[in-house]
Amino acid sequence: MEKSRYETGLAKLSEVDGKVGEQVVQSLKDIAPDLGTFIIEFAFGDIYTRPALDLKQRECITLSSLASIGGTENQLRVHINGALNVGVTPQEIAEIFIHCVPYVGFPRALNAVAVAKEIFQERGII
């Protein structure tokens, strides 16, 4: 029997974000539970499961997108962890933010690197 979009998305979310993603969804329970459902069904069920790019590529693109729009420190926290979980190396993560400098300037890159630094320290990487 085919898995629902929700089940597929939840499995993908766990694969990428471990418990951190679930905490985001959990924190929405008493105010906007459907928003959590849409993240699971649409972002992770519909988008992350598509074939043309693998999970590592998807997390690299996500980090570039989040760093570029700015004001997304909380989401960077989730996805820098997610990127590490699916095999993006710490060096690649730093390099993604450095690569964005010519397109978005130093402030957006510095803000993203500051989040990465916190996470790398939490995980004992640096």
Place this chain on the structure above:
Amino acid sequence: MEKSRYETGLAKLSEVDGKVGEQVVQSLKDIAPDLGTFIIEFAFGDIYTRPALDLKQRECITLSSLASIGGTENQLRVHINGALNVGVTPQEIAEIFIHCVPYVGFPRALNAVAVAKEIFQERGII
């Protein structure tokens, strides 16, 4: 003898963008020639030549960044061509913009896909 940042950058710019990149630089000659020089020296000489990510990864990250900030149709034109030049497939390019939807919404993705469509038609891909 070591190549200058300008020479290194110009070679990298040609590798990525072919003649299109040179046209951007050329168009700056009579108003802000140093801006063209900085694109060559800094963006292509300093950043694109770094080891941690290969050219294909860099163009994928660039497309994600440009689509996410918006109002960058001219730069998307250059870098969608650049991405194709270094081996990113048309399917991957479309997928990068689809992948950004959960982070930046449909309008930014639709604008980027519209530019991709023009270029894919010019190059006889679709």
Place this chain on the structure above:
Amino acid sequence: MEKSRYETGLAKLSEVDGKVGEQVVQSLKDIAPDLGTFIIEFAFGDIYTRPALDLKQRECITLSSLASIGGTENQLRVHINGALNVGVTPQEIAEIFIHCVPYVGFPRALNAVAVAKEIFQERGII
């Protein structure tokens, strides 16, 4: 029998945007057809059909959002038409953009009003 998300979304898209929305989806056919599907299923099937806000409120919020992010002239074109279709008055549309001035400044408001002017002229409103 329950309608699929796609059928529900397509009906809602037609209700809001008439043929203009379908044209957007149609234009994606040869490059990113799934992007059109996601607009129908997710934006119109999942979001626009929710109960807490009516269609008129939703189009007002959409116009405010599109004007605020900028670089969304094509999407404003679709949704200014959509707003008129569901009963938002031309005066309310202009007022939404005026109301956004204290939050996003004059340039974003002027750009949105310029699109509204084109559409109001096409539809013989002014």
Place this chain on the structure above:
Amino acid sequence: MEKSRYETGLAKLSEVDGKVGEQVVQSLKDIAPDLGTFIIEFAFGDIYTRPALDLKQRECITLSSLASIGGTENQLRVHINGALNVGVTPQEIAEIFIHCVPYVGFPRALNAVAVAKEIFQERGII
């Protein structure tokens, strides 16, 4: 005798934001007092008092605008309170942010919902 723009604006600010709006203006006293005056005279005196949209509609549009531009947590705090004060329901507020997802992506919506959650908790709504 006609009330001045300042008096009209101050009355409107109190109606919408209660004491919170005054605190914003008060906090500007020793650095940029005229900025507070402009908020009262222009934003609340000139814009919020206009006839085409009622206060409830204006606060809905404001929340959509603030959520869409990002990095406006402090202003969302003021205007989520303001929206509640003029009769927008907690369910409508959450729904406005959910409605913006297709236009601005999940991160902007999640950031706005997080502010709403704090305020709903402070006011004993959830």
Place this chain on the structure above:
Amino acid sequence: MEKSRYETGLAKLSEVDGKVGEQVVQSLKDIAPDLGTFIIEFAFGDIYTRPALDLKQRECITLSSLASIGGTENQLRVHINGALNVGVTPQEIAEIFIHCVPYVGFPRALNAVAVAKEIFQERGII
């Protein structure tokens, strides 16, 4: 007798933008005339007439702001002309956009320089 905010703003608008500013206001007549009034009264009457910065400084700051937010080509057109009118040199205008590169990246700067190039050509500067 004291001049009204409108008269003061109109005089300042003419000083900065000549006929171009009036055309913007004129183009709003049949759709959102009050928006034109607010530009004259608030932007030019209240803000541009303040003492702490002179007109040349104000136009430099305006060009930096417009280039940085992006999607403001129409407003850059008005204010690059305005900057030239109040004595900012073509070299300074180009330099403002180059100076913004480290903060906003190359695309925003390139877009602004492209508008400057059109205007410099129209005015026979290059």
Place this chain on the structure above:
Amino acid sequence: MEKSRYETGLAKLSEVDGKVGEQVVQSLKDIAPDLGTFIIEFAFGDIYTRPALDLKQRECITLSSLASIGGTENQLRVHINGALNVGVTPQEIAEIFIHCVPYVGFPRALNAVAVAKEIFQERGII
């Protein structure tokens, strides 16, 4: 013997930001040291040393740019201090953010003024 871009940039960084700039670069040492090098070489070595605008003008343009893009509180902290260091007056700094209101709206201006207030208090200015 000619100074390197790094030496020139470091001298300029010290002139503008004193120790605060060095701290930013220092904080990048264990995660992205080259990002600090690029700030020194490109932003301060290549851009800030150019002739067409003086340091005071450059810091005014920087403050306008940072306030306009939003989410740059950390960078505003560095450059409000930098602006004071090179002779921009506290009154001019507040006025720059007030001047940006018509272009970017009140929220971006309020966020920048809030950072300025902290710094003016730290430095005993207010």
